[in-house]
Amino acid sequence: MKLDENFLSNFLRKVKDGVVDSAGKKMLKDNPKLAQKTKEIRKANRDYEDYLKKFAKENGIEM
Amino acid sequence: MTEEQQRIAEKIAAAEERSAKAKKEAAAAARDQLEYDEKLTLSQKRSLSAQGISRDKYLEQKKIQRQIADDTEREKEAKQKIASFDSNIANLRKKNRDISKDILKVITKGSGQLVQNLGIDEQSVRARQQFNDATIAALANEDFRSKKSQEELDSLEEQVKVNNTIGDIEKEILQELETGGVSRMTKEDVLNSMREKGVDLSKLTAEQLEKMEEEAERIAKATENMDENFQKAYEETGRITQGLQEMIDKADTFAGILSNSQLRSVALRGAILGVAGAFAKDVFDSAKDVRQELGLSITDSAKFGFQITRNAKLLGILGGNAE
Numbered sequence: 001m002k003l004d005e006n007f008l009s010n011f012l013r014k015v016k017d018g019v020v021d022s023a024g025k026k027m028l029k030d031n032p033k034l035a036q037k038t039k040e041i042r043k044a045n046r047d048y049e050d051y052l053k054k055f056a057k058e059n060g061i062e063m
Numbered sequence: 064m065t066e067e068q069q070r071i072a073e074k075i076a077a078a079e080e081r082s083a084k085a086k087k088e089a090a091a092a093a094r095d096q097l098e099y100d101e102k103l104t105l106s107q108k109r110s111l112s113a114q115g116i117s118r119d120k121y122l123e124q125k126k127i128q129r130q131i132a133d134d135t136e137r138e139k140e141a142k143q144k145i146a147s148f149d150s151n152i153a154n155l156r157k158k159n160r161d162i163s164k165d166i167l168k169v170i171t172k173g174s175g176q177l178v179q180n181l182g183i184d185e186q187s188v189r190a191r192q193q194f195n196d197a198t199i200a201a202l203a204n205e206d207f208r209s210k211k212s213q214e215e216l217d218s219l220e221e222q223v224k225v226n227n228t229i230g231d232i233e234k235e236i237l238q239e240l241e242t243g244g245v246s247r248m249t250k251e252d253v254l255n256s257m258r259e260k261g262v263d264l265s266k267l268t269a270e271q272l273e274k275m276e277e278e279a280e281r282i283a284k285a286t287e288n289m290d291e292n293f294q295k296a297y298e299e300t301g302r303i304t305q306g307l308q309e310m311i312d313k314a315d316t317f318a319g320i321l322s323n324s325q326l327r328s329v330a331l332r333g334a335i336l337g338v339a340g341a342f343a344k345d346v347f348d349s350a351k352d353v354r355q356e357l358g359l360s361i362t363d364s365a366k367f368g369f370q371i372t373r374n375a376k377l378l379g380i381l382g383g384n385a386e
Contacts, residue, residue: 009314016307020176023300027293028180037288041182044281049190051274052226056194059219060207063197 088129095125152203155223159199162230163192169237173308174301178240181293182285183233191226198223221266225275228260232282236289240297245289253279 028035056063064072099108099121111121166188169175179185198219201207208216232253239245248256257279258264264272 006318009311009318012307012311012314016173016304016311019303019307020174020300023174023296024177024180027177027296031292034288037284038180038182041281041284041288042184044277044284045182045184045187048274048278048281049187051270052190052194052222055222055271056197059198059201059211059215061197061201061219063193 088126091129092122092126095122149203152199155195155220155227156199158227159192159195159223159230162227162234163188165234166230166237169241173304174297175237177293177297177300178237178289181288182281183237188230188233191230195223195226217266218268218271221263222271225257225262225267225271225278228257228262229278229282231260232256236282236286240289240294244291244294245286248283248286250276250279250283253282 028038053063099118103111108118111117116124166183167185170178170183170188171185202216202220202223211219236245254276257275262275267275
C-alpha cells in the first residue's frame with residue numbers, strides 16, 4: 001500500500017484557501033454595493049495595466 | 064517654447080559659456096604673468112632660464128597645467144555623473160523589487176488575499192513591477208538613452224517613480240490594516256502623498272498625469288472599502304487561517320517523518336501513527352469548526368463534509384477517526 005505522506009498538509013492547505021475564498025465571496029454577496037465598487041476598481045486596475053503596456057510600447061520598451 | 068526658440072536659447076547658453084571660459088582663462092594668464100614678473104626673484108628667473116625655461120615657456124607651461132587640471136576636473140565630474148546615474152538606477156531597481164515583494168507577501172497569503180477583492184490585486188502589482196523592470200533596464204542602456212530626448216527619458220523615469228509611489232502607498236495601507244484600521248483617504252490625500260514622496264509632476268505628460276489621478280482615485284476607493292466590517296472579516300479570517308497554518312506546519316513535520324524510511328520505522332514501532340490519527344481527528348474537528356464559524360452555506364458545508372468524509376476514509380489506514 002502506497003501512503004501519500006503529504007495528503008494531510010495538502011488537504012489543510014485546500015481548507016485554508018477555501019476559508020479565505022468563502023469569506024471573500026460571502027463579503028461580496030452580503031454587500032452588493034461593495035461588490036459593485038470592487039468591480040469598478042478591478043476595471044481601473046486592468047485599465048492602468050493596459051496603459052503601462054501601451055506606454056512601454058510607444059517608447060520601444062518590451063515588457 | 065518652439066523648437067526654433069529652444070535652438071536659439073541653446074546657442075545663447077553655449078556662447079555665454081564660451082565667453083565665461085575665455086574670461087577665466089585670460090584672468091588666469093594675467094595672474095601667471097604677474098607672478099613671473101613681480102613675484103619670482105631674479106635668481107629664480109636665472110635658474111629657470113639656465114634650465115631653458117624662458118618667460119614665454121613658463122607662461123605656456125602654466126597654461127598647459129591649467130588645461131590638465133580642467134580635464135581632470137571634467138573627468139571627475141563625468142565619473143561622478145555616471146556614478147550618480149548608476150546609483151539612481153540601482154535605487155529605482157531596489158525600491159521596485161522591495162515594494163512588490165512586501166505587498167505580495169501580504170496579499171497572497173492567508174486573510175491578506177481578501178484585500179485582492181478590494182482593489183490591491185496581485186496582477187496589478189506584478190504589472191507595475193514588470194513595467195518598472197523593463198523601463199529601468201532600458202534607461203540603464205546607453206544605446207536606448209542616446210535615441211531619446213531628455214524629456215522622454217525624464218517622463219519614463221518619472222513613470223517608474225509614480226509606480227513605486229503607488230506601491231509605497233498601498234504598502235502603507237496594508238500596514239495600517241495589519242495594525243488595526245485603515246484611515247480613509249480621498250483622491251486629493253493620495254495625490255498629496257505622491258507629491259510628498261517625490262513625484263515631479265513637471266516631468267509627466269498630460270496622459271501620465273491623467274492616469275496618475277485615476278490611480279489615486281482607485282486607491283481612495285480601496286481605503287473606503289476597507290471599513291470596520293472589512294477589518295472585522297479580515298481579522299476573523301486571519302485568526303482561522305493562522306490556526307490552520309499551525310496545523311499545516313505540524314502536518315508537514317509529520318510528513319517529514321513518514322517520508323524518511325528510518326524515522327518511519329521508528330514511528331511505526333513507537334505507535335506514532337496512533338498519535339497521528341488523534342492529531343488528524345483534531346485537524347478535521349477544527350475544519351468543521353471553521354465551517355461553523357464562517358457560517359458556510361449548505362452547499363459549502365456539504366463540500367467540506369464530503370472532503371472530511373473522504374479524508375476520514377483515507378485516515379482509516381492510519382487507524383484514526385476523522386469524523
